[in-house]
Amino acid sequence: MAVLTPELRAQAEAIVARYPRPRSAILPLLYLVQSVEGWVSPEGLREVAELLGLRTAEVEAVATFYTMIRPRPTGRHVVNVCTNLSCALRGGRDVYAAAREAAGLRPGEESSADGLFTVREEECLGACDGAPVMQVDFANHERVTPERARELLDALRRGEVPAPSRGAAPRDFRHACRILAGVEDLA
Numbered sequence: 001m002a003v004l005t006p007e008l009r010a011q012a013e014a015i016v017a018r019y020p021r022p023r024s025a026i027l028p029l030l031y032l033v034q035s036v037e038g039w040v041s042p043e044g045l046r047e048v049a050e051l052l053g054l055r056t057a058e059v060e061a062v063a064t065f066y067t068m069i070r071p072r073p074t075g076r077h078v079v080n081v082c083t084n085l086s087c088a089l090r091g092g093r094d095v096y097a098a099a100r101e102a103a104g105l106r107p108g109e110e111s112s113a114d115g116l117f118t119v120r121e122e123e124c125l126g127a128c129d130g131a132p133v134m135q136v137d138f139a140n141h142e143r144v145t146p147e148r149a150r151e152l153l154d155a156l157r158r159g160e161v162p163a164p165s166r167g168a169a170p171r172d173f174r175h176a177c178r179i180l181a182g183v184e185d186l187a
Helices: 006-017 020-036 042-052 054-063 087-090 092-103 146-157 171-179
Strands: 077-084 115-124 133-138 139-141
Touching: 006 020, 006 042, 020 042, 020 054, 020 092, 020 171, 077 087, 077 146, 087 092, 087 171, 092 115, 092 146, 133 146
Parallel strands: 077 115
Antiparallel strands: 077 133, 133 139
């Protein structure tokens, strides 16, 4: 079954048209596919490759390089916790453990049984001055404590979207991907 419906295919073609070289549209197209499925499936990789006139392996090379592109199904909300040096020194590992606990994850699990959360440990989220940092659907929450991590996941469970440290927050992971694909605004 096709990932890109005729309407999404038109959006994909508009994305490609924004770039002088079609290959430059790989990442936004992967975000568009991810906004549909919540991840980039093998079929999604094939459709992006076909649209750009590339081999699937070329698109997969990009998809597997970036941790923001998910190669397997995700929860409605993707929570990333930095455990790199700055964040680790300020309690990032405890924040990660608290987020996993709040999501109801057992050892070895990345996504909750109810499909609401995917919790991932990230090497670096690039906001060391706000350590420890936790992202919810790509929106940064800084100076997060284990208690705050639990509060954030509890709010998401209630259907609330917590305000990030700066700016506005997307509704969920798929909405964030549509924003990053350039086909929808944050508002």
